[in-house]
Amino acid sequence: MKVIKFGGSSLASAEQLTKVRNIVKNDPTRKFVVVSAPGKRDTHDIKVTDALIAYYKAYKNGNDVAENQNWIIARYQSICDELGITGPVMTNISADIKALATLPIQGNKFLYDAFLAAGENNNAKLIAEYFSENGINAKYIHPQDAGIIVTPEPGNARLLPSSNEKINYLNELEETLVIPGFFGVTEKGDICTFSRGGSDITGSIIAAGVHAELYENFTDVDGIFAAHPGIINQPASISELTYKEMRELAYAGFSVLHDEALLPVYRASVPLVIKNTNNPEHPGTRIVAKRNLTGSPVVGIAADGDFTSLNISKYLMNREIGFGRKVLHILENLGIRFEHMPTGIDDMSVIMRNRYLTKQIERSVIQNLTETLEPDTLHFEKNLSIIMIVGEDMNEHIGVTARAANALAKAGINIEMLSQGSSEVSVMFIVKSDQEKAAIKALYQAFFEA
Ligand code: ASP
Numbered sequence: 001m002k003v004i005k006f007g008g009s010s011l012a013s014a015e016q017l018t019k020v021r022n023i024v025k026n027d028p029t030r031k032f033v034v035v036s037a038p039g040k041r042d043t044h045d046i047k048v049t050d051a052l053i054a055y056y057k058a059y060k061n062g063n064d065v066a067e068n069q070n071w072i073i074a075r076y077q078s079i080c081d082e083l084g085i086t087g088p089v090m091t092n093i094s095a096d097i098k099a100l101a102t103l104p105i106q107g108n109k110f111l112y113d114a115f116l117a118a119g120e121n122n123n124a125k126l127i128a129e130y131f132s133e134n135g136i137n138a139k140y141i142h143p144q145d146a147g148i149i150v151t152p153e154p155g156n157a158r159l160l161p162s163s164n165e166k167i168n169y170l171n172e173l174e175e176t177l178v179i180p181g182f183f184g185v186t187e188k189g190d191i192c193t194f195s196r197g198g199s200d201i202t203g204s205i206i207a208a209g210v211h212a213e214l215y216e217n218f219t220d221v222d223g224i225f226a227a228h229p230g231i232i233n234q235p236a237s238i239s240e241l242t243y244k245e246m247r248e249l250a251y252a253g254f255s256v257l258h259d260e261a262l263l264p265v266y267r268a269s270v271p272l273v274i275k276n277t278n279n280p281e282h283p284g285t286r287i288v289a290k291r292n293l294t295g296s297p298v299v300g301i302a303a304d305g306d307f308t309s310l311n312i313s314k315y316l317m318n319r320e321i322g323f324g325r326k327v328l329h330i331l332e333n334l335g336i337r338f339e340h341m342p343t344g345i346d347d348m349s350v351i352m353r354n355r356y357l358t359k360q361i362e363r364s365v366i367q368n369l370t371e372t373l374e375p376d377t378l379h380f381e382k383n384l385s386i387i388m389i390v391g392e393d394m395n396e397h398i399g400v401t402a403r404a405a406n407a408l409a410k411a412g413i414n415i416e417m418l419s420q421g422s423s424e425v426s427v428m429f430i431v432k433s434d435q436e437k438a439a440i441k442a443l444y445q446a447f448f449e450a
Contacts, residue, residue, distance in 0.1 A: 008039020037119025
């Protein structure tokens with residue numbers, strides 16, 4: 001049996017939903033269908049999840065919410081009308097959307113999550129009804145009944161290990177199950193979402209829990225490209241990737257798949273395929289434990305901007321026992337997560353994402369580090385991008401970094417920092433953000449066009 005997940009763009013309109021129905025109907029092993037909330041129909045449209053955020057804000061601020069409610073209900077209604085759905089599902093959806101504005105505001109740390117989750121939850125009800133009226137024996141199932149029990153961390157839920165057994169019972173149900181993505185339920189019964197884009201995570205959790213033969217993740221592209229198509233004209237498409245390679249690429253900007261979505265299928269050894277709802281015959285990109293090595297050391301080049309480096313130097317740093325620990329302890333106390341930590345003999349850089357920093361936090365970091373460690377120099381360096389060249393076959397090849405560095409040098413790009421993890425799945429270059437695109441072009445040329 002397969003788990004199949006559809007993203008918001010695949011569910012945005014009646015036209016898309018017709019394709020979705022055909023895809024599910026054409027293969028009876030597609031038994032578990034995980035759905036996102038309706039996405040944008042065109043670039044000017046609003047995602048239902050974003051409309052729910054606006055609704056939440058209006059409600060929390062005590063504003064009139066009628067317009068927000070009407071827009072969201074009308075969005076579902078128009079899909080229902082176009083699909084000719086006759087059942088009473090819209091009454092249920094409409095009541096559910098309105099009921100959000102009766103939830104307690106004070107002391108309710110799951111309020112935001114309850115609003116957000118309504119996009120997926122109501123879409124699953126609508127799709128189950130549509131399937132049932134069109135030749136698929138389908139049933140909507142709430143994450144609580146599916147056994148997706150999660151930690152009570154709003155916007156950042158994690159599956160409780162004990163859930164897997166409960167999820168496995170879904171195998172015993174006969175119908176094609178339509179499960180809303182993006183959220184689970186805590187042990188106390190509160191709705192708690194994963195991070196944004198988290199329906200991919202639900203698909204993966206279900207695939208692992210039911211021991212699916214395949215997790216099919218349907219989106220609006222033919223799979224994964226070796227570099228961003230907005231930067232490289234018609235980049236090579238990748239037919240197979242390992243979980244590790246995908247993890248590295250997803251981390252650094254390949255947003256086709258949520259980076260947390262790999263873990264459950266990886267642990268359960270369920271292969272994953274990224275496919276296109278608009279072109280389902282295309283084989284897409286398969287993500288597997290082991291792939292046929294193609295001979296090329298690099299499978300993909302990813303980049304992500306908006307990084308900041310905290311640069312610390314102190315003469316004889318290497319002799320000072322506990323220096324690194326003290327730095328990290330200070331960051332930990334201030335709630336800052338670090339991403340990378342390249343070091344020299346007398347200096348150390350801590351790379352973090354800009355979004356976790358504010359002027360106030362930066363001041364506290366400088367103050368605490370100065371008092372505790374008396375460094376010679378200490379400053380934040382902004383506007384950095386990381387560029388990763390990724391490929392499991394890299395450790396079998398000599399000169400991959402040399403080739404990359406050479407390409408960057410020829411393009412006049414200064415490498416601010418460079419790092420390679422022990423697993424040799426990727427090499428990471430840090431460059432100034434205004435050189436990010438040029439760096440991708442130079443690396444793509446060196447590894448895919450040379
Ligand atoms: N609808 C949610 C979001 O926009 C989750 C998802 O689409 O995966 O983030």
